[in-house]
Amino acid sequence: GENxxxxxxxxxxxxxxxxxxxxxxxDSASNYFPWYKQELGKGPQLxxxxxxxxxxxxxxxxxxxxxxxxxxxxxxxxETQPEDSAVYFCAASRPNDYKLSFGAGTTVTVRA
Amino acid sequence: GAVVSQHPSxxxxxxxxxxxxxxxxxxFQATTMFWYRQFPKxxxxxxxxxxxxxxxxxxxxxxxxxxxxxxxxxxxxTLTVTSAHPEDSSFYICSATSYLxxxxxxxxxxxxxxxxxxx
Numbered sequence: 001g002e003n004x005x006x007x008x009x010x011x012x013x014x015x016x017x018x019x020x021x022x023x024x025x026x027d028s029a030s031n032y033f034p035w036y037k038q039e040l041g042k043g044p045q046l047x048x049x050x051x052x053x054x055x056x057x058x059x060x061x062x063x064x065x066x067x068x069x070x071x072x073x074x075x076x077x078x079e080t081q082p083e084d085s086a087v088y089f090c091a092a093s094r095p096n097d098y099k100l101s102f103g104a105g106t107t108v109t110v111r112a
Numbered sequence: 113g114a115v116v117s118q119h120p121s122x123x124x125x126x127x128x129x130x131x132x133x134x135x136x137x138x139x140f141q142a143t144t145m146f147w148y149r150q151f152p153k154x155x156x157x158x159x160x161x162x163x164x165x166x167x168x169x170x171x172x173x174x175x176x177x178x179x180x181x182x183x184x185x186x187x188x189x190t191l192t193v194t195s196a197h198p199e200d201s202s203f204y205i206c207s208a209t210s211y212l213x214x215x216x217x218x219x220x221x222x223x224x225x226x227x228x229x230x231x
Contacts, residue, residue, distance in 0.1 A: 043222040
């Protein structure tokens with residue numbers, strides 16, 4: 001089955017700096033890669049996703065890049081703000097398979 | 113995005129009792145729902161997949177007689193933790209999608225989670 005690895009496990013950045021989280025996946029057939037933000041005591045919230053036919057996607061301060069050859073994808077948050085502090089999860093799924101395989105999560109702390 | 117609601121958001125029960133958690137899709141018909149459990153500071157672990165009108169498919173290592181899942185309608189799935197014990201204490205999260213939505217976007221919609229504490 002799919003194995004998704006996520007690094008780093010914790011990340012502390014100064015407000016205004018950028019944060020980068022990296023994930024690798026094992027199943028070359030995977031084609032959907034979402035990123036979720038989870039605040040304490042709440043369910044995951046989709047913040048951005050990318051499909052394998054696209055190399056990069058951006059939504060305001062958030063961007064995701066995908067290298068299908070190397071089987072890795074990354075989340076970039078620019079101009080970080082204290083409200084960006086949360087746990088972020090990457091995930092991957094195969095075509096027509098709605099089951100997501102999640103990374104272990106990254107706890108992001110933005111220092112004011 | 114679509115809204116998925118879970119109830120209750122937290123529950124405390126005595127050991128040996130059963131607890132039911134509901135997952136509702138409020139503004140779309142969910143042909144498929146997923147149930148996850150999440151221990152503190154850990155990732156989401158898929159427990160089972162339920163398709164409306166059919167039996168749930170459980171992941172390896174998940175006891176189907178312990179975690180009863182019912183998906184009787186296109187807007188409601190329930191997870192019943194039977195004869196709960198302290199080790200069942202966890203954060204349970206559901207997600208929902210429809211085949212059409214997932215085929216087009218791949219997106220799953222998550223509930224807010226239900227925290228179960230078994231004393």
